[in-house]
Amino acid sequence: MAQALIDDWNGEDTSIAEIERELGKLRDSSLLPGASNMRTSVMTHCAWVPRRWLDAAEQTLAGLADRHPSRTVILIPAPEEPDGLDAQLAVRCYPAGDRHVCGEVLELTLRGNRVEAPASIVLPLLISDLPVFCRFRGEPPFGEAPWEQLVDIADRVIVDSGEWDELRYDELRASFDTAAISDIAWARLEPWRVLLAGRWPEIAEQEIRIAGPPADAALLRGWLASRLRRTIRPVAAADELTVKLGGETVAPPRGEVRSPSDLLSAELDHFARDRVYEEAVAAA
Amino acid sequence: MTATAAENPLLEGLNVRPRPEPCTLVIFGASGDLTQRKLMPALYALAVRHLLPERFAIVGAARSDMSDEDFRERMKEAVQEFARDDFRQDVWDTLAEGMRYTTLVGSENQDEDSLGRLLDEVDRERATEGNHVYYFAVPPAAIAALVREVAARKSEKGWTRLIIEKPFGHDLDSARALNALLRERFDESEVFRIDHYLGKETVQNMLALRFANGIFEPIWNRQFIDHVQITVAESIGIEGRAAFYEHAGALRDVFQNHLLQLVALTAMEPPIDFTSESVRNEKVKVLRSLHTPGPKSVVRGQYGRGFVDGEEVPGYREEEGVSRDTGTETFVAAKLYVDNWRWADTPFYVRTGKRLARRETTIAIQFKRAPHPPFEEVAAEALRPNVLLIHVQPNEGMSLAIGAKAPGLGLSIRTVHMDFLYGSAFREGLPEAYERLILDAMLGDATLFTRADEIEEQWALVDAIAAPWQRDRPAFPNYAAGTWGPPSADDLVHRDGRSWRRH
Numbered sequence: 001m002a003q004a005l006i007d008d009w010n011g012e013d014t015s016i017a018e019i020e021r022e023l024g025k026l027r028d029s030s031l032l033p034g035a036s037n038m039r040t041s042v043m044t045h046c047a048w049v050p051r052r053w054l055d056a057a058e059q060t061l062a063g064l065a066d067r068h069p070s071r072t073v074i075l076i077p078a079p080e081e082p083d084g085l086d087a088q089l090a091v092r093c094y095p096a097g098d099r100h101v102c103g104e105v106l107e108l109t110l111r112g113n114r115v116e117a118p119a120s121i122v123l124p125l126l127i128s129d130l131p132v133f134c135r136f137r138g139e140p141p142f143g144e145a146p147w148e149q150l151v152d153i154a155d156r157v158i159v160d161s162g163e164w165d166e167l168r169y170d171e172l173r174a175s176f177d178t179a180a181i182s183d184i185a186w187a188r189l190e191p192w193r194v195l196l197a198g199r200w201p202e203i204a205e206q207e208i209r210i211a212g213p214p215a216d217a218a219l220l221r222g223w224l225a226s227r228l229r230r231t232i233r234p235v236a237a238a239d240e241l242t243v244k245l246g247g248e249t250v251a252p253p254r255g256e257v258r259s260p261s262d263l264l265s266a267e268l269d270h271f272a273r274d275r276v277y278e279e280a281v282a283a284a
Numbered sequence: 285m286t287a288t289a290a291e292n293p294l295l296e297g298l299n300v301r302p303r304p305e306p307c308t309l310v311i312f313g314a315s316g317d318l319t320q321r322k323l324m325p326a327l328y329a330l331a332v333r334h335l336l337p338e339r340f341a342i343v344g345a346a347r348s349d350m351s352d353e354d355f356r357e358r359m360k361e362a363v364q365e366f367a368r369d370d371f372r373q374d375v376w377d378t379l380a381e382g383m384r385y386t387t388l389v390g391s392e393n394q395d396e397d398s399l400g401r402l403l404d405e406v407d408r409e410r411a412t413e414g415n416h417v418y419y420f421a422v423p424p425a426a427i428a429a430l431v432r433e434v435a436a437r438k439s440e441k442g443w444t445r446l447i448i449e450k451p452f453g454h455d456l457d458s459a460r461a462l463n464a465l466l467r468e469r470f471d472e473s474e475v476f477r478i479d480h481y482l483g484k485e486t487v488q489n490m491l492a493l494r495f496a497n498g499i500f501e502p503i504w505n506r507q508f509i510d511h512v513q514i515t516v517a518e519s520i521g522i523e524g525r526a527a528f529y530e531h532a533g534a535l536r537d538v539f540q541n542h543l544l545q546l547v548a549l550t551a552m553e554p555p556i557d558f559t560s561e562s563v564r565n566e567k568v569k570v571l572r573s574l575h576t577p578g579p580k581s582v583v584r585g586q587y588g589r590g591f592v593d594g595e596e597v598p599g600y601r602e603e604e605g606v607s608r609d610t611g612t613e614t615f616v617a618a619k620l621y622v623d624n625w626r627w628a629d630t631p632f633y634v635r636t637g638k639r640l641a642r643r644e645t646t647i648a649i650q651f652k653r654a655p656h657p658p659f660e661e662v663a664a665e666a667l668r669p670n671v672l673l674i675h676v677q678p679n680e681g682m683s684l685a686i687g688a689k690a691p692g693l694g695l696s697i698r699t700v701h702m703d704f705l706y707g708s709a710f711r712e713g714l715p716e717a718y719e720r721l722i723l724d725a726m727l728g729d730a731t732l733f734t735r736a737d738e739i740e741e742q743w744a745l746v747d748a749i750a751a752p753w754q755r756d757r758p759a760f761p762n763y764a765a766g767t768w769g770p771p772s773a774d775d776l777v778h779r780d781g782r783s784w785r786r787h
């Protein structure tokens with residue numbers, strides 16, 4: 001990974017206007033003498049990150065490094081704290097050829113009533129004309145204002161149903177017509193899908209038994225049921241995903257396990273609705 | 285997995301990149317420089333990304349004597365030195381397992397035996413189903429005999445494909461003869477003529493730029509474009525390849541292939557789709573409509589002593605293996621016209637050379653000036669025409685020069701650049717051209733390879749340029765190493781009231 005140059009600013013009880021002003025200053029000061037820096041952006045990337053997910057989210061973002069130059073807006077809800085908005089801004093520049101490419105990371109803590117109006121905070125900070133990706137860490141606040149508002153703004157919403165306490169797929173489905181939805185748990189299943197697709201046509205008739213972590217197993221079952229148009233036995237709980245076809249255990253897919261950053265990075269390259277996923281969720 | 289999503293519902297939505305069918309890659313010239321610096325590192329990069337066929341073998345062949353073990357050891361060192369990925373023992377072991385070497389000996393019959401026998405053995409061991417890709421990484425003089433051998437061995441079982449390195453022939457006659465030889469036993473779809481420029485991401489991006497954006501194509505013509513400049517400049521010399529370069533020169537080494545392909549991609553009409561036939565049909569139309577320039581529209585040069593990177597470097601005639609009074613050109617510049625409705629009267633100024641001021645390959649589209657600048661006090665110099673610059677290498681990307689108001693009172697205009705650096709928007713490491721090309725050949729996709737008729741059109745133009753050169757001896761050297769070529773190259777453009785881009 002290329003070495004990043006970082007410049008930052010912290011503000012408590014701040015405002016959007018102040019954030020924009022400080023960002024402008026940071027961009028100017030991150031200009032190295034004699035070299036011109038570029039701000040190249042391919043998206044605005046927003047992330048809804050409850051505190052207990054903050055470390056994991058920061059690690060994933062760091063691993064993403066310079067792969068998707070973007071403005072990243074991390075929203076940390078703190079409903080129990082007094083009303084207000086805190087911000088930590090950083091401009092990170094990575095070497096590219098003979099110059100640097102800069103992206104911005106805005107970590108905003110929404111305190112008290114600010115939790116109810118995240119759209120009004122994010123909207124002015126979007127980069128115009130570029131797609132908006134919104135990642136929800138943990139179980140999203142389905143049915144609540146932050147979910148409704150951010151799904152409305154985003155072109156693509158990314159969740160990981162493997163992080164949920166309960167598989168609330170019905171509530172997720174309600175948003176399929178509003179935004180394109182990606183699920184990291186689904187992305188993790190891709191090697192399994194490639195493997196099982198290789199078992200066509202026998203698999204169409206075979207007895208299928210699936211055991212595994214709740215989200216992975218449910219999605220795999222939903223996928224097979226919707227694609228093969230047949231019912232599949234309910235899944236059993238287990239730590240590792242296993243599949244038996246006609247009584248024989250399928251050797252798991254080979255190849256490297258992709259890191260959370262790699263998985264997220266791959267999702268950030270997709271724009272269109274994933275109908276196969278939507279049907280798998282419907283059948284899960 | 286050969287079924288499509290229509291047959292196999294589980295494939296739907298899966299972005300399974302087609303993996304090539306099982307095959308054996310035979311590399312003729314396995315002891316050479318290209319194999320070591322480009323082919324092996326590319327194969328390793330493909331292995332790292334799981335893009336090679338599941339059942340795969342590599343058979344190296346050359347006249348040097350080597351054991352399988354020696355060959356593997358040499359190739360391992362090549363990967364460690366030249367690959368873009370870190371060395372991984374597990375990836376290497378899988379690749380090396382299927383690597384063999386055979387020595388080609390003088391008599392053709394014996395060759396056929398040893399290589400043929402080895403191929404049968406490998407096909408059996410590795411279950412590669414008789415599918416063979418032959419990579420001809422050998423000097424041009426060695427190609428014909430090897431092609432005949434491969435033709436004789438062409439099996440009924442499995443497919444055969446040939447990848448042929450440049451230079452493809454040394455003039456129109458020799459290229460035609462080689463094409464005729466290939467046609468005797470092979471179909472055009474089995475022949476893959478490499479021009480590695482076509483494997484470069486930025487060259488392909490030219491197609492994306494032109495045909496995926498609504499704003500460029502309407503102005504991509506004589507009405508809005510004043511002229512086009514294409515530069516393929518190297519700062520290095522001949523790097524010890526005198527024997528080859530003395531016969532080739534800049535005209536045959538770069539102009540005939542890379543430069544003319546860049547002209548074709550810049551000037552071609554939109555293809556109806558991106559299949560190999562559609563794209564190449566459009567390119568060959570451009571090559572066919574290139575107007576043969578008169579002798580005054582072509583400039584040649586040869587470098588003398590000079591400075592590169594602050595160090596003094598010898599002139600071409602002082603390079604080892606080069607004759608002291610050689611007339612070989614190390615620089616060519618030309619003014620070309622594409623005779624069709626889109627481009628009539630729009631010059632394409634092209635140049636290529638060795639030991640130029642810096643390494644860069646660019647395509648510059650210079651638009652016509654704004655017809656009537658309504659600003660006073662604007663020096664004509666400050667108001668420059670718009671230029672769309674495509675950087676093929678290094679720093680792949682593009683930039684658009686536009687006039688903007690300088691801050692302050694009054695209205696003075698300055699040229700600023702809007703830049704798009706490929707590496708800054710897409711930070712994935714760009715694949716090397718050879719990775720893409722080897723994989724495409726294994727998949728049977730010839731879009732990025734040069735078709736027989738393209739090669740012949742390219743040579744026809746080169747022959748027409750070179751014909752008058754036989755008659756007179758140029759006063760060489762005529763440019764100093766580390767500069768932008770001879771003064772006559774500047775005159776070529778100045779005569780038309782234009783100038784080469786500033787760098």
Ligand SMILES: NC(=O)c1ccc[n+]([C@@H]2O[C@H](COP(=O)([O-])OP(=O)(O)OC[C@H]3O[C@@H](n4cnc5c(N)ncnc54)[C@H](OP(=O)(O)O)[C@@H]3O)[C@@H](O)[C@H]2O)c1
Binds near residue numbers: 312313321
């Ligand atoms: N090097 C590059 O970067 C580059 C770039 C573009 C194109 N090319 C083209 O690629 C080809 C190979 O270039 P190179 O630089 O690798 O040359 P090289 O280093 O001289 O290697 C030539 C190879 O061909 C073998 N060879 C020579 N004569 C042969 C014959 N009669 N039968 C069988 N094998 C023979 C040589 O091995 P033995 O002596 O052991 O037989 C050696 O392995 C040339 O056509 C060149 O124009 C090279």
